Amino acid sequence: MAKFEMREYKREYPPEHFIVEIKPYSLLSNTKAEKYESGVFDAGGYRWRLSLYPNYETTSKKGYISLFLVLIGSVSEKQSPAEVYATFRLFLYKNTPETQEYLTIEDGSGKVNHFHEEMRRELGFAKFLLRSTFEKRSEGYVWDDCCRIGAEVFVHKGQTKTLDEYLPPRELKNPTSSVRKFRLGSISSKRDPKCLSSDKFHLQGRKWKLSVCQNGEPENKSLSFMLESKEDWKNFPSFYAKFRLRVLDRVHAKHTIEKEVQHWFCSSNCKIVFPDFMPWKTLRDSSKGFIKNDVLTVEVEICSLSVVDAPRILKKP
Template structure:
């Protein structure tokens, strides 16, 4: 039997009832500097899902100029092989404090289910056993949500910088060195230096990293979003070397972080970036460290 394509009608309206499956709040939206944010997993209909938000639109899906919202099935923890099809009735909601209601966007009815000529054609089998036919509908009755998260992107720090003076730099012989642990945004961090660079740097570059401390424990589905600057200070104070990045750290990247393999050539470093005491002065400056609060059971 061939395929039949029906055009659905997208219906938008206001409602007071909150989301039934999952609620995601983003705090400090002005500091949200990501193209995409994925929620924690939540269970619905026997499958795990994620809510994905594109605050500036998903350009790859012709979403420029709009808020883009998706749900994505998480197949990483399916016991059996992923099903070929999963049917779900979806309603996306955006809350308005002015209205104190949710703008809901959902599919409501199909104006062109099936051509009449096709329905009445006995060869197609829609009319059977004389004059019988059958219609049906799946209706999902929802209950109040119990699974939620609030992602905060707060740039307020008492002091956003951590400085590290690496003494006797020219005499360092170990492969790498760690700074003391320091706290920033409710998390513990360290800096890591490779005085002669990592292997991929060919022994001619300084490798410099910001690392989440190994004592930090993340849950299986937890992520930290960080925007920070790594910097090598100029002893003369006029030509610091700085690199900036936004990174995501998850459970699988325990102790992980971000850095640059070829941060600064050792030749240039020895020429201009060691002070009179043969010390290399570096620092990390933080703009954002995310904090996520979520329901106890997801």
């Protein structure tokens, strides 16, 4: 019988995969049965059963009940003999007037257990519980001549999906596909303090939205920008981006104002703000060439981006 580092705790929620009641339990204990084998149940594509040993004794003559999980075989029977890597928990119900809960035992080492249909079918806990404690009426493990045991089995199939994220981020090699240009009309007449927002757009495979705002008092007004990631943040992983924002001089091509920023985007911080990007007076200065035919031109360029590849299968060694 295999030995484990036992981790013990109690919980109210019943086992996920299997529960069996043994009644009358006295018929099992009084006849000095070597073990009780439960019916078969399915979990993780394999067939299992529980083995309860009611009379296990140590060399010091202490009596225990022992509880083991037994591999029977594959549900599909395509793999014969079956070989399985799994973690599991075994349960014993405690039923008293004050408490209804499951004594839960698992391997405290955190190891994934190796079952083999022919060579290593049975794994569990030889010293699951002292027999004197188990059979003591006030403890509640045996009530109305009945006891209840159960199991949860989680099979590790060696087919883990993993996402590769590249850090530091990859520099983008195609500048053309990394730049998006916006033309904002009637900009000189915009006195409404509300932001002007673009439609959602795609840049380097990500979804974005750009907003342009007027900030501050009339005598100290400035132009500000906000770039927001519009991914579905319930499912999308965090990512890093470095980008530049430009207000173009469309007349002289020498007064263009550019600022660079880097940011980690996530569900709770999915936008970056450029406050006070430039004074409103500078923007409207005709000698600077920012507004031509009452149109302001803005560019967003992504310089580098962390990349999450499509899921791949990570097989066990």
